[in-house]
Amino acid sequence: MPALKKTPANSHAPEQRTEQQPEQRTEQQLRVTMLPAPALETIYANAFQTNYSHGEILLTACVSRNEQDQQGPVLAVQPQKAIGMSPESAKRLAAALVQTIQQYEAQYGEIIL
Structure with missing residues (x-):
């Protein structure tokens, strides 16, 4: 799937509809419309x-925070939302994340974990 032009996260207007051309052209021109x-x-x-099964991959987004209980420090993890997708879609997501992180690091410097 071609890369889409990225827009800021808060720029989603209710009636916005844009057409974007893919950056790479193949034999057959693919037009992408963002609804x-x-x-x-x-x-x-x-x-x-x-998590995964034969036909799908599940990505659960969580918020973690350090808390204190009677036994001492504990990392509290709270699931927020889950996204189920095909393995092919998950692989495209992984590639898009790698590309985005490379662009981010080129502009802002290496992310140290």
């Missing part, structure tokens, strides 16, 4: 869990 996202919700996640 309006009804009630698009942005969530924050700083931890992720993945």
Whole structure:
């Protein structure tokens, strides 16, 4: 699937419809149309869990935070949203994330884990 032009996360207008040309051309021209996202919700996640079966991959976005209980420090993880996708879609997502991180690091410097 061709790369789509990226827009800021908060720029989703209810009636926005744009056509974007792919960056790479193949034998057959592919036109991509972004449709309006009804009630698009942005969530924050700083931890992720993945699961899979033969036909799908599940990505669960979570929020983790350090807390204290009677036994001492504990990392509390709260699931927020889950996305189910085909293995092929998951592989395209992984490639898109790699490309985005490379572009981010080229502009802002290496991300140190």
